[in-house]
Amino acid sequence: MSCALRSTLRLSSGAGAASSIVRSPQSCLIGTSLSPRHTFVKLNRRDPNHVQHARSLASEARSPVAPTSGGHPSHKVVIVGGGSAGQTILHQLWRTGLFAQGDLALLDGSAWHHYQPGWTLVGAGLKTKEELRRPLPELLDDTGATRYARNVVEFKPSQNRVVLEDGIEVAYENLVVCPGVDCKWEKVRGLREALEEKSGRVVSNYSFESVSNVFPAIQSLRSGNAIFTQPLGVVKCPGAPQKAMWLAEDYWRKAGLRSDTGTSAIKVSFATGNPVIFAVPKYAAALNEIRESRNIEMLAQHNLLEVHSSNKASFSVPSKEGEPPRSVTLDFDLLHATPPQGPLDVVAKSPLADQAGFVEVDAATTRHTRFPNIWSAGDASSLPTSKTAAAITAQAPVLVANLVGAMKGGDAALATYDGYTSCPLLTEYGKVMLAEFKYGGQIKETFGNLFGIDQAEPRRAFYHLKKDFFPAVYYGSMVRGTWAGPKGWTFSSPHGASARTTRSLSTFTGRPSAAQQCEATVSRGFATSSARARDMPARRPRDPLANNPHAKRHPLKSGETFIVRPPPTLSSPESVISDDSTNEGPWLPSASGSNAAPSHLPPALPPRTRSAQAARSAESKSLTADEISLIRQLRAEDPIKWTGNQLAKRFGCSPTFIRIIAPAPKEVRQVRKEHEEARKENWGMNKRLSVEGRKARRELW
Numbered sequence: 044m045s046c047a048l049r050s051t052l053r054l055s056s057g058a059g060a061a062s063s064i065v066r067s068p069q070s071c072l073i074g075t076s077l078s079p080r081h082t083f084v085k086l087n088r089r090d091p092n093h094v095q096h097a098r099s100l101a102s103e104a105r106s107p108v109a110p111t112s113g114g115h116p117s118h119k120v121v122i123v124g125g126g127s128a129g130q131t132i133l134h135q136l137w138r139t140g141l142f143a144q145g146d147l148a149l150l151d152g153s154a155w156h157h158y159q160p161g162w163t164l165v166g167a168g169l170k171t172k173e174e175l176r177r178p179l180p181e182l183l184d185d186t187g188a189t190r191y192a193r194n195v196v197e198f199k200p201s202q203n204r205v206v207l208e209d210g211i212e213v214a215y216e217n218l219v220v221c222p223g224v225d226c227k228w229e230k231v232r233g234l235r236e237a238l239e240e241k242s243g244r245v246v247s248n249y250s251f252e253s254v255s256n257v258f259p260a261i262q263s264l265r266s267g268n269a270i271f272t273q274p275l276g277v278v279k280c281p282g283a284p285q286k287a288m289w290l291a292e293d294y295w296r297k298a299g300l301r302s303d304t305g306t307s308a309i310k311v312s313f314a315t316g317n318p319v320i321f322a323v324p325k326y327a328a329a330l331n332e333i334r335e336s337r338n339i340e341m342l343a344q345h346n347l348l349e350v351h352s353s354n355k356a357s358f359s360v361p362s363k364e365g366e367p368p369r370s371v372t373l374d375f376d377l378l379h380a381t382p383p384q385g386p387l388d389v390v391a392k393s394p395l396a397d398q399a400g401f402v403e404v405d406a407a408t409t410r411h412t413r414f415p416n417i418w419s420a421g422d423a424s425s426l427p428t429s430k431t432a433a434a435i436t437a438q439a440p441v442l443v444a445n446l447v448g449a450m451k452g453g454d455a456a457l458a459t460y461d462g463y464t465s466c467p468l469l470t471e472y473g474k475v476m477l478a479e480f481k482y483g484g485q486i487k488e489t490f491g492n493l494f495g496i497d498q499a500e501p502r503r504a505f506y507h508l509k510k511d512f513f514p515a516v517y518y519g520s521m522v523r524g525t526w527a528g529p530k531g532w533t534f535s536s537p538h539g540a541s542a543r544t545t546r547s548l549s550t551f552t553g554r555p556s557a558a559q560q561c562e563a564t565v566s567r568g569f570a571t572s573s574a575r576a577r578d579m580p581a582r583r584p585r586d587p588l589a590n591n592p593h594a595k596r597h598p599l600k601s602g603e604t605f606i607v608r609p610p611p612t613l614s615s616p617e618s619v620i621s622d623d624s625t626n627e628g629p630w631l632p633s634a635s636g637s638n639a640a641p642s643h644l645p646p647a648l649p650p651r652t653r654s655a656q657a658a659r660s661a662e663s664k665s666l667t668a669d670e671i672s673l674i675r676q677l678r679a680e681d682p683i684k685w686t687g688n689q690l691a692k693r694f695g696c697s698p699t700f701i702r703i704i705a706p707a708p709k710e711v712r713q714v715r716k717e718h719e720e721a722r723k724e725n726w727g728m729n730k731r732l733s734v735e736g737r738k739a740r741r742e743l744w
């Protein structure tokens with residue numbers, strides 16, 4: 044066992060005592076500990092120069108100097124923890140354009156950020172742990188936030204201050220607490236020692252050091268008992284302990300060491316402290332079916348207590364009423380352990396904590412129930428849902444909207460979180476069951492709603508989401524604040540009010556509700572180009588055409604107004620239109636002669652793109668009678684698979700033509716229509732307005 048692992052395990056158990064603890068509040072799987080890159084400077088709180096020191100610490104991280112409050116560096120919003128939640132929230136706040144350099148601060152002593160949802164893939168030999176990490180400072184560079192490369196050791200909510208490990212106190216107007224949860228390795232006797240042993244029989248996907256030992260251990264096992272454990276209580280990504288099992292079992296199956304019937308060279312057991320395999324009954328039923336078909340033993344209510352030696356482990360099991368708790372000891376040849384987990388001591392012992400030690404926030408608004416200027420999301424929060432990165436994609440926009448709303452003195456409870464979370468369960472190499480649900484274990488499936496498929500059925504497409512898409516979108520978009528999970532990239536606020544700043548030629552205005560006004564500002568930054576976003580804070584640019592005397596207003600049925608404002612550089616609809624075609628405005632269909640745009644009309648729609656034109660001309664392609672009857676036959680056999688688009692592709696004609704000669708059955712059309720309606724509900728303001736606008740322009744022309 045390396046020193047590094049030893050120190051990791053030791054450090055990650057304590058709260059705030061050591062400078063090098065990494066407490067990444069990540070979604071799936073557990074934080075790890077590495078030394079921060081910055082030099083540790085011990086500062087004395089009583090030293091009158093400590094503020095000066097704090098400033099130099101801040102600038103050490105290439106950050107602006109903070110203003111002070113009562114002698115303490117002070118910020119409008121201080122974020123505790125730079126993991127998935129902290130980074131996502133920081134970037135989303137920055138993108139609102141409401142904050143200047145130094146208004147925001149992030150406190151985290153970690154040198155690295157790990158994409159922990161990917162560690163299951165490392166344990167299965169599909170990725171390396173190194174490719175899943177990034178230096179933390181690099182991820183924060185594009186915000187104007189001050190980074191303190193220190194962890195918090197004390198919360199002082201009544202004074203609006205937090206204390207850093209070197210004694211510095213940082214003051215805040217608003218505090219966002221998302222330091223994640225800790226692995227409590229020490230709660231299982233003998234586990235740390237067993238993980239350090241050379242035999243490599245005890246492994247875990249739940250730490251940076253040990254995750255790379257998992258796949259070699261799976262590869263080298265040829266026979267015996269393999270036990271995969273899940274502790275009773277909260278864990279990050281509650282599906283991860285069994286993902287390790289499903290993939291290992293599949294590996295051994297492919298290696299000829301497992302069979303569905305009779306005896307296999309390797310026996311596989313899932314020992315969980317919980318009574319069921321998964322908390323949501325729909326997915327639990329599907330998983331149990333797969334488990335039985337693959338001959339995997341379920342040891343329910345078996346909570347790992349102790350690892351005795353390199354081949355024996357004890358579990359507590361329920362006893363009959365009135366009898367003392369029992370324990371059973373099992374032999375193993377490979378043990379994949381998931382450590383018990385819980386809130387960091389610094390949070391659990393603070394006034395912020397609920398009885399279980401998590402930051403006590405309102406389940407809908409993410410606002411603290413007792414300190415209105417404190418907020419929390421992610422693993423450290425008391426939000427009663429599964430702790431995953433997917434959950435953070437839904438929590439962060441709610442927190443940001445409500446925090447900004449509260450700062451503006453408005454109603455902070457505008458946006459609400461419904462408990463959305465997701466667990467992409469790898470059930471074998473190449474297949475994933477995409478569990479998605481909200482509070483109360485109610486199903487909330489993205490693709491089920493869009494395409495009418497059952498997400499409890501493991502699929503290859505979901506596997507690629509998990510293995511390739513999510514890691515890329517995580518670093519490329521999520522922690523940069525531009526990914527809203529199942530809602531995709533267009534960051535639409537929880538009320539669907541996402542506003543574009545201005546458009547050059549035409550602008551939509553409406554009378555947004557108070558909620559929309561607030562959120563329009565919240566999400567404004569998301570519509571800017573990435574180059575602009577980097578140069579934030581963005582100001583709403585003054586519209587140079589605001590006083591254009593030629594502006595025409597077209598009220599739309601939806602309540603919005605479509606305003607046409609020809610730029611001064613172009614001839615206005617009222618001006619004499621020259622024959623010179625270079626003088627054509629893009630808003631004029633044709634500037635020549637009598638075809639000039641009538642001044643009372645908004646711009647014409649641009650001509651159809653080449654591909655659309657090609658598709659239209661393909662409509663005239665004549666199909667043979669055989670082809671037409673084949674189309675009808677395919678449509679009748681499997682109308683779900685053979686959509687209009689699929690058939691059009693196959694037969695080289697347009698989907699419209701297909702829909703005319705072989706319309707889909709009424710029920711299928713009905714279901715599609717419902718999905719389409721559901722999809723429209725999720726449209727952001729931009730999309731809605733652009734569709735409305737096109738419709739209006741089509742009608743007017």
Ligand code: UQ1
Binds near residue numbers: 160432433521527
């Ligand atoms: C998601 O957004 C996300 O973040 C990048 C994940 O990575 C950990 C996920 O596992 C899931 C399920 C989502 C949710 C997104 C969709 C499209 C279902």
